[in-house]
Amino acid sequence: MRVGLIPETAYELMGLIAGEVPNPVIETFNGLLMVRSLVAACRLEILDTLAEGPLSAIDVASRAGTSPVPTERLLDVLVSLRYVRRKGDTFELLPVARRWLLKDSPDSVRDYVLWRHYEWEWISRLDDHVRTGASILGRGALDDDAWQLYQRAMRCLANLGSPEIAARTPVPQGATTMLDIGGAHGHLSATFCRRHPAMKAVVLELPEAIQASAPLLASENLGDRVVHRAGDARTDDFGDACWDLVVASNIVHNLTSDQCTSLTVRVARSLKPGGVFAIIDFTRPTSERATGQTPALMDLYFSLTSVSGAWSIEEMAHWQQTAGLKPYKALRMRRGAGSVIQAAKRPA
Numbered sequence: 001m002r003v004g005l006i007p008e009t010a011y012e013l014m015g016l017i018a019g020e021v022p023n024p025v026i027e028t029f030n031g032l033l034m035v036r037s038l039v040a041a042c043r044l045e046i047l048d049t050l051a052e053g054p055l056s057a058i059d060v061a062s063r064a065g066t067s068p069v070p071t072e073r074l075l076d077v078l079v080s081l082r083y084v085r086r087k088g089d090t091f092e093l094l095p096v097a098r099r100w101l102l103k104d105s106p107d108s109v110r111d112y113v114l115w116r117h118y119e120w121e122w123i124s125r126l127d128d129h130v131r132t133g134a135s136i137l138g139r140g141a142l143d144d145d146a147w148q149l150y151q152r153a154m155r156c157l158a159n160l161g162s163p164e165i166a167a168r169t170p171v172p173q174g175a176t177t178m179l180d181i182g183g184a185h186g187h188l189s190a191t192f193c194r195r196h197p198a199m200k201a202v203v204l205e206l207p208e209a210i211q212a213s214a215p216l217l218a219s220e221n222l223g224d225r226v227v228h229r230a231g232d233a234r235t236d237d238f239g240d241a242c243w244d245l246v247v248a249s250n251i252v253h254n255l256t257s258d259q260c261t262s263l264t265v266r267v268a269r270s271l272k273p274g275g276v277f278a279i280i281d282f283t284r285p286t287s288e289r290a291t292g293q294t295p296a297l298m299d300l301y302f303s304l305t306s307v308s309g310a311w312s313i314e315e316m317a318h319w320q321q322t323a324g325l326k327p328y329k330a331l332r333m334r335r336g337a338g339s340v341i342q343a344a345k346r347p348a
């Protein structure tokens, strides 16, 4: 999926085809304001005020505690973005906003949108990163509220991807033990455990992340079937031949090549014979054909915010082979915008 220019008139369409549209003018100005408009609408709870039904801009402003005139302008932007419909003086939510942006929707990605507020400042330093190579390893400096929002944001994405990951990962028959490295909120573990009634999972996380994500794990209502364990993926001993399934979902982009190699060796030793190690992550584009907009942007984002970036499928499979595992063919996620499941089996 990509974000791009969509003509609104026949004249614009012809201009686009003829190469007469100054793409950067629209992509930078519209893009900039679109992001901040959506973030503002979520932060100010403008959309939630419309949950019960249509309202005028004055009523929205009075409920949200905002100023009426700019509130109406923001609502008109949301109309142009097709999240809201305007009928005369009233505004009403369209289904896309109701499903993805309301606080109480089961599919809500509102917290993920709110997370943009923190990323905004980091991304403003992208040119420094490209010039100097220095990354912003800022998560350690987050306050408690920001850590909690980060964990809720990650939980929103996991809600979208976990059913597919749990359905497509090759889980050994009769599996009872799972280790979820960097598993944060534990939603992926919970999804596997619901599919495999005999399975119990341990979610290995940094202590500061456990503090922030413990309430999310508790809300899975799986009791001692899914528990947190404080640890560090870079150095921990995961044990010997004790896990049927180990997953590392969206964590290897935080680790250097040496750290990934070491992690995979320790995971391989910790798997039971026949056990499976699944790496789930965005992949680094390696050819022009494979370069999608989201993978390229993700690779740059991870480069800015971690010690490495995204890895290619070949690199993931190479760590697994080097550790004595037998890689399966990578599965491209249908809902993952460039994510893959790269699984490998410990030979029996």
Ligand SMILES: C[S@@+](CC[C@H](N)C(=O)[O-])C[C@H]1O[C@@H](n2cnc3c(N)ncnc32)[C@H](O)[C@@H]1O
Binding pocket: 154, 155, 157, 158, 181, 182, 183, 184, 185, 188, 204, 205, 206, 209, 231, 232, 233, 234, 248, 249, 250, 251, 254
């Ligand atoms: C992008 S989130 C992914 C969370 C979850 N696995 C998912 O797919 O939704 C990355 C998680 O890895 C954790 N993490 C990063 N470095 C780690 C390390 N060295 N050891 C353990 N966890 C780590 C972070 O705290 C964060 O919760």
